[in-house]
Amino acid sequence: MYNILICDDEKDIVNALKIYLHSEEYSFFEACDGIEAVKTVQENDIHLILMDIMMPNMDGIEAMVKIRELSNVPIILLTAKSEDADKILGLSVGADDYITKPFNPMEVSARVKSILRRYMQLGSNVKAPDVLRAGGIELNDRTKEVRLDGDEISLTPTEFDILKLFLEHPGTVFSPKEIYGRIWNETFLGNENTVAVHIRHLREKLEIDPGNPRYLKVVWGHGYKLEVKESYGKQG
Numbered sequence: 697m698y699n700i701l702i703c704d705d706e707k708d709i710v711n712a713l714k715i716y717l718h719s720e721e722y723s724f725f726e727a728c729d730g731i732e733a734v735k736t737v738q739e740n741d742i743h744l745i746l747m748d749i750m751m752p753n754m755d756g757i758e759a760m761v762k763i764r765e766l767s768n769v770p771i772i773l774l775t776a777k778s779e780d781a782d783k784i785l786g787l788s789v790g791a792d793d794y795i796t797k798p799f800n801p802m803e804v805s806a807r808v809k810s811i812l813r814r815y816m817q818l819g820s821n822v823k824a825p826d827v828l829r830a831g832g833i834e835l836n837d838r839t840k841e842v843r844l845d846g847d848e849i850s851l852t853p854t855e856f857d858i859l860k861l862f863l864e865h866p867g868t869v870f871s872p873k874e875i876y877g878r879i880w881n882e883t884f885l886g887n888e889n890t891v892a893v894h895i896r897h898l899r900e901k902l903e904i905d906p907g908n909p910r911y912l913k914v915v916w917g918h919g920y921k922l923e924v925k926e927s928y929g930k931q932g
Contacts, residue, residue: 698812701736703727703756704748704774709797713746716801717808730759737763744812747791748774749782757786764790770811770853774799787893792854793880794890810881815853828863830924831911833902835863844902854879855898862912862922871919895920 698721702710705728714724725740727733729751736742745763749756760771773786773794783794792811795804828835832845837860842849851859857879861870870878872891899906913923 697721697723698743698816699723699725699741700808701725701727701733701740701742701745701747703730703733703745703751703759705729705751706748709748709774712799713804716799716804730754730756730762733759734762734766737766737769742767742769743815744808745769745771746774746795746808747771749786750776757782757789760786760791761789764852768850768852770815772807772811784889784893787890788897790852790897792852807880811853813881814857814879828860830863830866830922833859833863833911835860849901851898851901854894855901858894858898859902862920866922866924869915869918869921874919 700717700722702713702724703726704710704713707728710726717724725736725742727736730747731754733745733747734754737745747756747760751759756773760773763769763771770792771790773783773791774797775783775786775794776797786794793807795807828837834843835856836842840856842851842856842859858875861875861878862868872888875891895912896906899909899912902911903909911922911924913921915921
């Protein structure tokens with residue numbers, strides 16, 4: 697059973713999302729503003745959050761910043777088409793994805809399933825993966841821990857998966873389309889900003905100087921790659 701928190705000040709939207717996502721696999725929690733959302737995360741084991749941006753008392757962006765201090769639970773923003781700047785800001789401070797209103801029921805269901813699948817991927821029937829290393833980066837997919845020069849750093853599930861992709865293929869150039877397809881498991885719909893914001897946020901956590909990165913490099917006109925001059929290896 698997956699616990700999904702739906703946070704929106706419009707009750708009709710909350711009810712519609714519950715209908716779209718109706719499944720025996722899901723249990724729903726509700727919040728009408730960011731304050732309630734933060735409290736719900738503090739008091740319950742939440743596996744996914746659907747969060748509106750524009751809400752009274754505490755908006756979705758502020759709530760997400762506070763939630764990120766408590767948990768790396770996946771967060772999907774609920775946005776209006778006119779809120780492009782807010783989408784970028786939301787991705788920058790820790791959102792994993794966004795869905796634009798009015799919602800397509802099939803898209804909502806697919807996005808939720810995709811992110812939950814990635815977040816809950818590790819199971820008893822899955823072979824424990826290797827530890828991946830590149831330079832000062834160490835990623836342990838079994839414990840979901842990432843260390844930089846020996847110090848643990850906190851990544852969102854999406855950031856973790858993007859880093860894992862690069863670590864598994866050092867030196868390989870991935871276009872935004874390829875990254876989106878591999879990480880979100882969906883057809884690329886021109887979501888270059890989504891990928892770029894996650895890469896930028898990942899750089900801010902991994903790089904001493906994000907403007908002059910050691911690891912995550914842009915290959916202009918093609919995409920991104922992990923460049924490591926130091927030794928790279930796997931440990932079983």
